[in-house]
Amino acid sequence: MSSRALTALKHAEVIVGYKTYVELIKNIIVNQEIISTGMTREIERGAAAIDQALSGRKVAVISSGDPGVYGMAGLILELLEKKGELNNIPVDIIPGITSATSAAARLGAPLMHDFAVISLSDLLTPWEIIEKRLEASANADFVIVLYNPASNKRNWQLKSARDIMLKYKAPSTPVGIVKNTARRQEEIYITDLENMLIYPVDMLTTVIIGNKSTKAAGGFIITPRGYTV
Amino acid sequence: MSSRALTALKHAEVIVGYKTYVELIKNIIVNQEIISTGMTREIERGAAAIDQALSGRKVAVISSGDPGVYGMAGLILELLEKKGELNNIPVDIIPGITSATSAAARLGAPLMHDFAVISLSDLLTPWEIIEKRLEASANADFVIVLYNPASNKRNWQLKSARDIMLKYKAPSTPVGIVKNTARRQEEIYITDLENMLIYPVDMLTTVIIGNKSTKAAGGFIITPRGYTV
Structure with missing residues (x-):
């Protein structure tokens, strides 16, 4: 905070x-x-x-x-x-640390290059729109951050998203899964597109999928920024 | 902090x-x-x-x-x-508040739906990749956050990005520009795709471009989440 x-x-x-x-x-x-x-x-x-x-x-x-x-x-x-009260009450929006970056910090540095943030919840958004965004961002080689990957009532969206990813990204693409980021009972998994579905996910889980340059090394996920090191 | x-x-x-x-x-x-x-x-x-x-x-x-x-x-x-020292030194990455969300907070609530974060700096990334990501994210109706829109040496990238946006987004799409977010000499502009190029931008400026539902009202930019209010 x-x-x-x-x-x-x-x-x-x-x-x-x-x-x-x-x-x-x-x-x-x-x-x-x-x-x-x-x-x-x-x-x-x-x-x-x-x-x-x-x-x-x-x-x-x-x-x-x-x-x-x-x-x-x-x-x-x-x-x-x-x-009609938009200008009658002073509103101060105080930014915080969103799960994309708090989960990223637990995984290493997966967000060092352009990324797309997509919620898999289709309660308020038609699945066709979510699907189009998954396709477009995977095809343009964004790092992709998935919010709300599953809930008690929604269990098929993550598999669909992963199948779209596999059309454009290699099965070995690093995937990080962080559950309850920075809270008690935090769980961190580093896996890849091929194996990601065996891990438990829920509404409090963030899933980060690498781009073509992303690598896993020493327990970290790293997306190179492009420096010659 | x-x-x-x-x-x-x-x-x-x-x-x-x-x-x-x-x-x-x-x-x-x-x-x-x-x-x-x-x-x-x-x-x-x-x-x-x-x-x-x-x-x-x-x-x-x-x-x-x-x-x-x-x-x-x-x-x-x-x-x-x-x-070869990746596992020999304990590294603790402490997340912070990235400009996408600190600028968003100054503008209202433009990031209430899926968004893409793209750096316009082509020092470490070929422009063709940046261009492809701009096309893909605009076409899939993401809210788009631009980092590093210009510097002393880079002055044409923001115009190119905006021309790509106009292929997919209406000229009236709300655009927020925040310079020196949350620092002294902060500048905040709310404009649209048609008029955005008249404002000064530099390496410390963040530009946020709405999706099809984003609206400007009462000095705020708001992207509806989809609730029936």
Whole structure:
């Protein structure tokens, strides 16, 4: 967490968040009021945060990783716009460390060259669009970072994504899988496109697939930047 | 800066970095030795850091943003590998907030959906590869984040990139330009593909180009995640 985020939480009068994330910051909570709801209740949480802010209170909405990457920042702005309150409440978006780069740091340096970030969740996005982005980014030799590779209800998307990768990338292309990045029970696997499906993945897992130059060495995944070393 | 990065700097015996970045953390320096060199001296800095570490000292190599995104992390690992020392020195990569997400936070929420990160610097990468990635990501409707859009010596790449964007994206597509993100003399511009070239850009500028759903409203750029709000 950045010191800016910590300061914002300490100065908040109300903290709004998914209950699992509220649990992670409980040592920061002194006398802030907490509004927490379950997963998939994002709109409800956003509306509650706005109601509190409109009543004049300082509200902190928490998100894991970076609030601007598949997080709560956009939804709050969309809800404010719909209510016609977009310029009536000061909104400060505090960036954080998104899983693409926190997972990358645990794997070595896979993101030293151009990369694409793609969520495999087809709850809000048609699978055809996700498929097109997987094809395009694999064909143009991006390093590819997959968010939300699977959940209890979604179990076939990662295999489909990997089959698309294999049309353009070698089976030996390094793949890094990080589950629960930087949290308790973190799991880190370094594998390749051919073998990646034997590892457990869930909503809290990030999968990073190399480009043509990416190599695995000494327990690290390294994508060369192009320097002659 | 994260608290982990701050702790690492405080515990280091030697800090190695590009002189401009060393300047930014001078308030943290107590009695750590400083090794700083100019820009484009990355390999020299990396080699110096490794020499210090091999002599048994605790070394912190600093990078702006996230060291794993076009930063020093990969080069250090590559140099260690070449020396056959990859598993002889413990390396801890501490993730940071990369410009894609720190610039996004200043603009609103442009990265709420799949995005591609592309460096326009053709010093280490052939322009043909950069061009292919620009084409592929624009065609697949990614939000696109451009790093290193221009320098004193490179002045035509951003126009070329924008011309490729216009083959696939509407001239009215929102574009955000952030110079010196979160530093003194920060500049923020919200414009569109048609007008983006009139703004000043340099190596410390990040350019974010929306997807088909991205909109500009109330001084913010918002890419909807797909919720029905």
